[in-house]
Amino acid sequence: MPTNSEVEMSPAEVDAHLSRHETGVLALARDDAPYAIPVSYGYDADERALYLRLVSTPDSEKREFLASTPEARVVVYEEDGDEYASVVGVGPLERVDLDELTPETIAQYGETQRPLFEIWADDKPDLDIDLYRFTPETLTGRTVVVERDEE
Template structure:
């Protein structure tokens, strides 16, 4: 019968997992309503911040949640063979004022591969493409290894 061993990740291991991946799940909550979407992100390990480009339509649920300064969580995970690892960030998602962009922050958004601006530009003039910075108040990770008994 398999057993699981669970280990908390070090900050360096958390940074490594977030740096190796570019997608995760962003969950937003306001009042008693949750909202979760897959996202692509760029990660700055020095500042431990995630950078996201989010696209929404005028009547979308996403735009309604983003406009309410919701509580946010980001989950990034990997599942390989008998090992599962996940990182959870908890904090506030802040829209970035375009006047505050620097070459360094623009480079971080380049790591967020989806959505590409070009795929929306011609067909959807009502789309809102906004840049966000997620500075987690907490950033934790765990690794679970499934140990199988050889029989």
């Protein structure tokens, strides 16, 4: 029977994990209703912040959740053979106004490779593109290794 060895990541390992990936899952909650979507992000290890470019239509469920300033959770994970690693951040998701952009933050948004506009059924003029910064209040990571018994 396989057993699991679980190790908490150090802050440097968490930063490395978030820096080498560009996609994860953004989960929002409002009035006991969950909403989770795949996202692309840029990560600034010095600020320990994720930068997201979110695309939606004006009447979408995503837009409704974002308008309610919900508590957010971002999960970034990977699996490699018998090793599984995940990082979870919890905190507020802040909309960034265009007049607040700096050259440094613009570079972070440039790291967000998705969404690809071609995947949207709606015309491009009907899409809202908003920039968000996620600076988690807690940011933790774990690595799990499955150790299989020799038979």
